[in-house]
Amino acid sequence: MNSPSLGARKKIRLGDLLVEHGIIDDVQLRKALASQKQNGKKLGHILIENGFTSEGEILTLLSKQLGMPLIDLANYRFDQSVVKLLPETYARRYRAIALERSAKGILVGFSDPTDIFGFDQLVRLLSQPVQPAIVRESELLAAINKIYKNPASLSKTAGELGQ
Structure with a gap:
């Protein structure tokens, strides 16, 4: 059995997803995209830096959308x-x-x-x-x-x- 490729999944645009779920609004998205164009940072980092959302909100949403588990490493027992x-x-x-x-x-x-x-x-x-x-x-x-x-x-x- 082959690994499911991430490429086989529908392309997810993080900004649109966050707006669709009411986590950020269109104005915040446009501001973050303009900032991204200037500095080349990842959109998620810009949204967090500007206080528009949190890493936890983004990751929880991505976990649900992509069907991947969200794992807390803070107390994880590593093998x-x-x-x-x-x-x-x-x-x-x-x-x-x-x-x-x-x-x-x-x-x-x-x-x-x-x-x-x-x-x-x-x-x-x-x-x-x-x-x-x-x-x-x-x-x-x-x-x-x-x-x-x-x-x-x-x-x-x-x-x-x-x-």
């Missing part, structure tokens, strides 16, 4: 053997963390569940089906920093990311 299936370089680059292994494949938490390229790269790297889940970026980065805290690993990662 080191599963986490280490994903090298630190890839975890940082694609903002992802391997969480569980099952008959369906590997459950991977993504801070950006719409990153189709990152998803496809991890499917290739792991050579098995990837079941995507959504996680908070702040919790993901804290988990990555804690799990991959080996200094030798950090310098290797810095060098690889610089390439």
Whole structure:
């Protein structure tokens, strides 16, 4: 059984989705899109920075729309053997963390569940089906920093990311 590709899903425009669900209004969306055009940041980050919505509201909505579980990493019990299936370089680059292994494949938490390229790269790297889940970026980065805290690993990662 192949992993469901994120690309096979209907293209979701975050701004339109948030307006449709009454989380933000058209004026806030237009302001955020104008800001995005100027600075190139992701729309979700701009909406949060401007206080129009919260990371929790965005992730909860995306979880429902995409049919992916939203996982709280703050109190998650990580299985080191599963986490280490994903090298630190890839975890940082694609903002992802391997969480569980099952008959369906590997459950991977993504801070950006719409990153189709990152998803496809991890499917290739792991050579098995990837079941995507959504996680908070702040919790993901804290988990990555804690799990991959080996200094030798950090310098290797810095060098690889610089390439």
